[in-house]
Amino acid sequence: MVDRLTSPRFLRAVLPAASFAILLIAIFYLKPRTMSYFGLNLMLQYTVPIALATIAQMFIITVNDLDLSIGPFVGLTACIGATWLADTPLLGILALAGCVAAYAALGALIHWRNLPSIVVTLGMSFVWLGIAVLILPTPGGTAPGWVKWLMGVKTPVVPFPIVATVVIGLVVHLLLMRSSYGAVLRGAGGNPRAIGRAGWSLLKTKMVMFGAAGFFGVLSGLSLIGLTSAADAHIADRYTLYAIAGVILGGGEFVGGRVSPIGAVIGAMTLTLTGSFLTFLKISPDWQIGAQGGILIIVLALRALINRREGLV
Amino acid sequence: MNASDETIVALEDVAKHFGAVKALDGVSLTVTSGECLGLVGHNGAGKSTLMHILAGTLDPDRGTIRVGGSDLSNRYNVGVAGENGVRCVFQELSLCPNLTVAENARVFHPSVTGFGWKRRAGTLIREMLDEIFPGHGIEAEDVVGDLSIGKRQMVEIARAFTTTDLPLRTVILDEPTSSLDAVTSGQLLRFIRRVLEQGVSCILTSHVLGEVLDVSDRIVVMKDGLVIATRKGSDFDRNSLVAAMGNVVEIDEIEQHEAREKLRGVAPVVVEAAADRARDTVSLTAHQGEIVGLAGLAGHGQTDLILKIYGAAMRGKGPVNVTRPVALVAGDRQTDGIFHLWSISANIGIRSLAKTVRRGLIDPLAEAAIGAEWRDRISIRTPDMQNNILSLSGGNQQKALFARALASDAEIILMDDPMRGVDVGTKLEVYDLIRAEAEKGRTFLWYTTEMDELYNCDHTFVFRDGAIVADLARGDLTEERVLHSSFQESA
Numbered sequence: 001m002v003d004r005l006t007s008p009r010f011l012r013a014v015l016p017a018a019s020f021a022i023l024l025i026a027i028f029y030l031k032p033r034t035m036s037y038f039g040l041n042l043m044l045q046y047t048v049p050i051a052l053a054t055i056a057q058m059f060i061i062t063v064n065d066l067d068l069s070i071g072p073f074v075g076l077t078a079c080i081g082a083t084w085l086a087d088t089p090l091l092g093i094l095a096l097a098g099c100v101a102a103y104a105a106l107g108a109l110i111h112w113r114n115l116p117s118i119v120v121t122l123g124m125s126f127v128w129l130g131i132a133v134l135i136l137p138t139p140g141g142t143a144p145g146w147v148k149w150l151m152g153v154k155t156p157v158v159p160f161p162i163v164a165t166v167v168i169g170l171v172v173h174l175l176l177m178r179s180s181y182g183a184v185l186r187g188a189g190g191n192p193r194a195i196g197r198a199g200w201s202l203l204k205t206k207m208v209m210f211g212a213a214g215f216f217g218v219l220s221g222l223s224l225i226g227l228t229s230a231a232d233a234h235i236a237d238r239y240t241l242y243a244i245a246g247v248i249l250g251g252g253e254f255v256g257g258r259v260s261p262i263g264a265v266i267g268a269m270t271l272t273l274t275g276s277f278l279t280f281l282k283i284s285p286d287w288q289i290g291a292q293g294g295i296l297i298i299v300l301a302l303r304a305l306i307n308r309r310e311g312l313v
Numbered sequence: 314m315n316a317s318d319e320t321i322v323a324l325e326d327v328a329k330h331f332g333a334v335k336a337l338d339g340v341s342l343t344v345t346s347g348e349c350l351g352l353v354g355h356n357g358a359g360k361s362t363l364m365h366i367l368a369g370t371l372d373p374d375r376g377t378i379r380v381g382g383s384d385l386s387n388r389y390n391v392g393v394a395g396e397n398g399v400r401c402v403f404q405e406l407s408l409c410p411n412l413t414v415a416e417n418a419r420v421f422h423p424s425v426t427g428f429g430w431k432r433r434a435g436t437l438i439r440e441m442l443d444e445i446f447p448g449h450g451i452e453a454e455d456v457v458g459d460l461s462i463g464k465r466q467m468v469e470i471a472r473a474f475t476t477t478d479l480p481l482r483t484v485i486l487d488e489p490t491s492s493l494d495a496v497t498s499g500q501l502l503r504f505i506r507r508v509l510e511q512g513v514s515c516i517l518t519s520h521v522l523g524e525v526l527d528v529s530d531r532i533v534v535m536k537d538g539l540v541i542a543t544r545k546g547s548d549f550d551r552n553s554l555v556a557a558m559g560n561v562v563e564i565d566e567i568e569q570h571e572a573r574e575k576l577r578g579v580a581p582v583v584v585e586a587a588a589d590r591a592r593d594t595v596s597l598t599a600h601q602g603e604i605v606g607l608a609g610l611a612g613h614g615q616t617d618l619i620l621k622i623y624g625a626a627m628r629g630k631g632p633v634n635v636t637r638p639v640a641l642v643a644g645d646r647q648t649d650g651i652f653h654l655w656s657i658s659a660n661i662g663i664r665s666l667a668k669t670v671r672r673g674l675i676d677p678l679a680e681a682a683i684g685a686e687w688r689d690r691i692s693i694r695t696p697d698m699q700n701n702i703l704s705l706s707g708g709n710q711q712k713a714l715f716a717r718a719l720a721s722d723a724e725i726i727l728m729d730d731p732m733r734g735v736d737v738g739t740k741l742e743v744y745d746l747i748r749a750e751a752e753k754g755r756t757f758l759w760y761t762t763e764m765d766e767l768y769n770c771d772h773t774f775v776f777r778d779g780a781i782v783a784d785l786a787r788g789d790l791t792e793e794r795v796l797h798s799s800f801q802e803s804a
Contacts, residue, residue, distance in 0.1 A: 009459075178431075180419055180425065180426040180427070180430040180431075181426070183412055183416040183419050183420055184419075184420055186409070186411060186412060186416075187409035187411070187412050187416070187417070187420045189411065190409035190410050190411035190412055190458075191407065191408065191409040191410065193407060194406075194407035194408060194409055194420070195409065195420060196370075196391070197368070197370055197391055197401075197403070197407050198391070198395075198407075198420050198421050199390075199391045199392040199395050199423070200420070200423075256410070256411050257409065257411040257412075258411045
């Protein structure tokens with residue numbers, strides 16, 4: 001029993017949840033009043049868009065790629081949501097569907113020409129930003145009513161952001177970790193050649209994963225304007241790094257198809273909490289990003305330690 | 314055996330060329346129902362290429378492929394092979410390490426889907442593992458990456474024999490026992506005999522000739538991309554099979570080498586190493602001015618030993634005794650050898666930085682001087698040594714790598730099968746260069762998979778399963794002896 005509890009695999013699995021719990025306890029200790037429905041709601045309200053962006057990034061990482069454009073992409077979909085989707089819903093829906101299709105096409109391009117995804121998505125991040133600025137040159141617009149309503153739902157007992165995040169994690173877990181095609185998708189990250197040799201189309205797996213990332217990027221943008229009720233092309237620029245950090249904090253690996261949807265949403269929650277935690281510590285906003293990086297490094301160093309121990313066994 | 318006349322797979326005049334290398338040069342092959350076909354040959358004979366073409370993972374340049382009577386030549390791929398009941402267990406494993414055993418079984422079977430697929434996939438693979446390898450100790454929920462290499466191979470083999478809605482007619486087994494122990498190998502061979510009785514046919518390669526002889530109804534011998542003999546399994550024995558695999562060439566140079574051989578024991582020992590100390594009876598020794606060959610089938614520990622010697626020389630510790638500075642000539646140019654973005658001169662000079670550095674910076678003139686010197690000495694064909702290394706042909710890139718090692722202060726040159734994919738003209742030039750450098754007192758450790766290159770060595774050590782199994786003086790070196798030692802004595 002003790003062996004199992006100290007085994008590297010178990011430790012690695014609980015690390016995301018443990019870091020979240022420790023952070024939460026620290027916050028409760030600093031500000032006991034946050035230990036309430038209202039307090040949690042306030043601290044975690046931005047978890048939903050970050051969790052959705054993190055899931056989008058996780059899909060890309062599953063097939064051994066990296067998306068450096070998810071932040072500007074979320075910004076673009078937010079701009080579309082706050083303008084076209086609110087004014088002429090049909091045009092808005094078409095534009096958002098086009099965004100998802102564009103993502104799938106990027107996946108196809110990356111597979112077909114065997115391009116490094118980092119380069120392609122870095123370039124695309126400027127394209128997304130440019131389109132977003134064209135659509136909404138100055139901050140503004142209005143979120144559609146139903147989006148605002150959805151993001152403002154008051155769930156009983158447990159605040160909405162927590163419920164929504166848990167639902168997102170579970171749904172993606174079901175799709176990616178439990179479905180039979182999900183096994184093929186993850187296998188395409190673990191050993192692409194084996195998947196190809198078993199007769200599956202690697203082009204299709206790439207397109208599905210990039211398309212899914214685009215879809216969750218759209219959801220992230222919409223949920224974000226549901227909270228802010230207006231949009232700005234730069235509204236989600238930071239999400240690119242948040243999303244990568246969330247996946248890695250949640251136990252995912254950059255290569256090899258080893259990802260965890262549940263871990264990823266926990267990672268996103270942890271990232272959201274670090275902001276509040278640092279504010280409660282009265283660290284000036286100038287230092288917060290650096291301090292957030294520090295927390296990330298500590299958690300990742302812990303995981304590296306666990307992995308090293310595993311290497312010794 | 315109830316081998317019928319029903320032909321399952323028929324290949325006709327199949328050829329595959331990789332650039333100038335003729336991996337397959339017109340091979341015809343048939344496999345009938347319930348038959349086990351053994352496929353043997355030395356490295357580079359074309360066995361793996363043939364198996365990849367049959368499995369649908371490589372397209373042949375020409376030739377026809379028929380499965381179950383229908384001509385599939387132009388539309389043959391992995392999917393078509395699977396639909397027609399042709400499966401393959403590849404030598405380099407094709408499981409996904411991040412998935413569980415059951416998930417890997419599902420990936421193999423498109424029809425295992427829908428509610429409860431995990432349970433069904435798990436049952437499928439567990440039952441087959443139970444049948445082939447009783448007492449295997451593998452759970453369907455185990456993550457493949459956590460399994461030992463032997464267990465992974467067991468999963469891969471069992472997976473190839475599982476059936477759902479698609480027929481199972483032929484299973485190609487490429488070195489299936491390479492990671493199995495004696496017990497599980499025996500279990501597999503008994504299982505193969507059982508499935509043959511059910512009308513499934515197998516194509517088997519193995520470096521353990523005893524296994525091929527035991528289990529095969531018919532044995533096909535390949536050499537240089539051609540089938541050179543096909544006979545009933547019972548017509549071969551170990552000796553006749555080895556004789557069929559390699560023609561014994563007499564070389565006149567033996568006397569020359571024997572003169573050098575006498576230096577053994579006179580010249581000082583510069584390298585002393587054991588491949589695997591636990592099992593080795595022979596340890597490798599190299600004397601100054603000697604060209605020592607490391608032979609055996611590919612991947613049997615030669616590269617590991619070369620890297621071990623290199624590591625010992627660089628760090629000055631370990632079980633290996635190296636007394637002089639070393640340099641390594643990589644075999645895989647593209648990944649281990651060249652710096653793609655650098656000029657030819659910079660690629661050559663990198664091993665001799667001490668000579669070119671002035672006040673902490675690399676002196677471009679000194680570097681260019683080294684480059685110019687070696688361009689003339691080994692005739693690297695380029696208009697300008699400042700050109701990018703990739704402007705050179707493969708053979709000339711390899712020459713630049715030799716120049717890098719020879720320009721350095723190293724007295725021991727380690728060569729990790731450096732002549733792969735190099736044209737004959739370049740090879741002969743490099744052989745002369747090696748000979749000349751050896752005369753000057755440099756020592757060469759030369760891992761090669763080509764028999765002809767061993768004839769350039771003064772002394773040869775044959776590797777098998779990570780250990781040195783034979784120590785041949787030049788006079789004793791014959792292809793037959795190398796083959797005998799490379800293949801295991803008994804099954």
